[in-house]
Amino acid sequence: MEWAVADVVGIREETPTARTLMLRIPGWKGALAGQHIDIRLTAPDGYQAARSYSLSSAAGDELAAVSVELMPDGEVSPYLVRGISVGDQLEVIGPLGGWFVWRPEQTEPVRLIGGGSGIAPLVSILRTHIRSGNTAPVKLLYSVRTPEYVYFSDELDALTAEAGAEVAIQYTRHAPPGWQGTIGRLDARRVTDWAEGDQNASTYICGPTRFVELASDALVAAGVDPATIRTERFGGA
Amino acid sequence: MGIVTPGFFGKHREADPKLPPGQYETKDFPVLSAGPTPNIHDGEWAFSITTETGEVTRWSWDEFRALPVEDVHTDIHCVTRWSKFDTDWRGVSLDTLFEGIETSAGYTMAHSFGGYTTNVPLEDLLGGKAWVAFEYDGEPLDPEHGGPARLLVPHLYFWKSAKWVKGLSLHDSEELGFWEVNGYHAYGDPWKEERYYYDS
Ligand SMILES: Cc1cc2nc3c(=O)[nH]c(=O)nc-3n(C[C@H](O)[C@H](O)[C@H](O)COP(=O)(O)OP(=O)(O)OC[C@H]3O[C@@H](n4cnc5c(N)ncnc54)[C@H](O)[C@@H]3O)c2cc1C
Numbered sequence: 001m002e003w004a005v006a007d008v009v010g011i012r013e014e015t016p017t018a019r020t021l022m023l024r025i026p027g028w029k030g031a032l033a034g035q036h037i038d039i040r041l042t043a044p045d046g047y048q049a050a051r052s053y054s055l056s057s058a059a060g061d062e063l064a065a066v067s068v069e070l071m072p073d074g075e076v077s078p079y080l081v082r083g084i085s086v087g088d089q090l091e092v093i094g095p096l097g098g099w100f101v102w103r104p105e106q107t108e109p110v111r112l113i114g115g116g117s118g119i120a121p122l123v124s125i126l127r128t129h130i131r132s133g134n135t136a137p138v139k140l141l142y143s144v145r146t147p148e149y150v151y152f153s154d155e156l157d158a159l160t161a162e163a164g165a166e167v168a169i170q171y172t173r174h175a176p177p178g179w180q181g182t183i184g185r186l187d188a189r190r191v192t193d194w195a196e197g198d199q200n201a202s203t204y205i206c207g208p209t210r211f212v213e214l215a216s217d218a219l220v221a222a223g224v225d226p227a228t229i230r231t232e233r234f235g236g237a
Numbered sequence: 238m239g240i241v242t243p244g245f246f247g248k249h250r251e252a253d254p255k256l257p258p259g260q261y262e263t264k265d266f267p268v269l270s271a272g273p274t275p276n277i278h279d280g281e282w283a284f285s286i287t288t289e290t291g292e293v294t295r296w297s298w299d300e301f302r303a304l305p306v307e308d309v310h311t312d313i314h315c316v317t318r319w320s321k322f323d324t325d326w327r328g329v330s331l332d333t334l335f336e337g338i339e340t341s342a343g344y345t346m347a348h349s350f351g352g353y354t355t356n357v358p359l360e361d362l363l364g365g366k367a368w369v370a371f372e373y374d375g376e377p378l379d380p381e382h383g384g385p386a387r388l389l390v391p392h393l394y395f396w397k398s399a400k401w402v403k404g405l406s407l408h409d410s411e412e413l414g415f416w417e418v419n420g421y422h423a424y425g426d427p428w429k430e431e432r433y434y435y436d437s
Contacts, residue, residue: 042241043247048239052317079242083244083245088243089242090242096420098419099415099419209267209268213381220276233270
């Protein structure tokens with residue numbers, strides 16, 4: 001596998017601070033749901049910076065999609081969210097990672113827990129689940145600041161309806177008008193209440209480090225077998 | 238050099254000779270693990286070396302803590318591209334742990350609480366190159382960072398420095414550990430950018 005030059009063929013604004021980039025990668029044979037690619041940028045003097053981004057596209061998709069959240073003092077994400085346009089090129093390598101993946105052969109219930117941009121690989125799992133006709137129950141707990149920070153907002157309902165998935169959104173700052181649920185940071189109680197009941201489930205948790213720690217610690221403390229929990233830590237605090 | 242990305246200039250530009258290719262310096266201490274952080278109770282931790290003939294040498298926490306310790310000042314390099322300079326650790330040298338061990342094996346597998354494994358050639362653990370560390374920056378090692386004790390093999394990418402380590406097994410031929418079967422390089426030299434299995 002080598003670095004490939006990908007064409008940016010589509011861009012979608014997800015939230016005020018995040019974008020999905022659709023990439024056409026020469027020789028791309030698809031990926032497993034949950035895998036990531038590395039994106040590398042090169043300055044005119046040859047200086048390079050590379051970072052990892054989870055794929056939000058389904059396993060077999062012809063185009064690779066990544067969804068990037070802007071880190072205000074970051075190096076790579078500001079460029080991907082503010083700098084790049086359709087028609088530009090980027091270097092990529094992948095797909096990468098063989099652990100935080102979901103395969104259509106899996107028959108156990110699936111629990112997905114995402115914070116912020118951590119929704120990206122979980123959406124890939126949902127899409128792949130639908131595509132494969134897998135009938136195992138799947139549910140999603142998604143933590144976001146406010147309604148306008150929900151990624152894939154126009155698709156999420158359709159996607160989860162099609163997957164027969166149950167979705168619980170945790171708004172951490174404020175919720176849409178008429179919201180019946182709780183508002184505030186995800187806590188251990190909320191995670192374990194939500195997770196209760198699915199025997200033998202596999203759990204996929206993805207997001208900023210502290211979010212992943214909180215959710216995985218809560219499940220382990222509630223007696224979930226750590227071997228059934230896969231985590232992807234996007235970094236930061 | 239790759240294709241130039243118009244309008245990208247980069248931030249972390251210091252051409253520091255301490256920085257392996259493709260890495261950037263971070264002052265934080267990021268956490269990366271495949272699953273939850275194990276909660277290892279007092280008294281539960283023990284460390285063992287199992288030779289290729291099946292002979293087991295075991296240290297309880299108290300026995301381990303009675304061994305001579307070394308202070309280690311080193312740079313560390315994570316395959317996800319951050320490097321952290323001038324980190325301070327305290328631990329027991331693998332040379333100390335291997336003093337009474339009879340082996341002609343060339344390979345080791347590190348085993349952790351939680352089931353994580355990683356393979357390292359034996360020669361990369363001996364000769365002052367590796368430790369079982371139990372303190373970071375003068376404090377007991379945080380569970381997130383592998384506490385109560387982790388392997389420290391700073392000359393390889395940091396996934397080789399197994400957190401929550403509980404033992405080593407010795408092998409005549411190389412087997413692959415957790416990340417190594419999941420797409421990462423068998424050896425992992427940061428200076429050669431041996432990140433993924435195809436970076437031969
Ligand atoms: C396997 C993997 C998959 C990833 N997938 C995605 C993805 O799908 N979408 C996405 O947006 N990001 C993803 N990330 C994070 C991404 O790789 C970068 O770390 C992120 O875009 C910041 O890069 P940067 O160059 O802008 O910031 P940097 O210059 O690297 O860092 C700037 C500051 O931001 C902090 N920071 C980095 N990441 C986070 C975070 N997640 N939360 C809070 N603070 C942070 C750093 O600690 C630092 O202080 C993934 C990371 C990994 C390891």
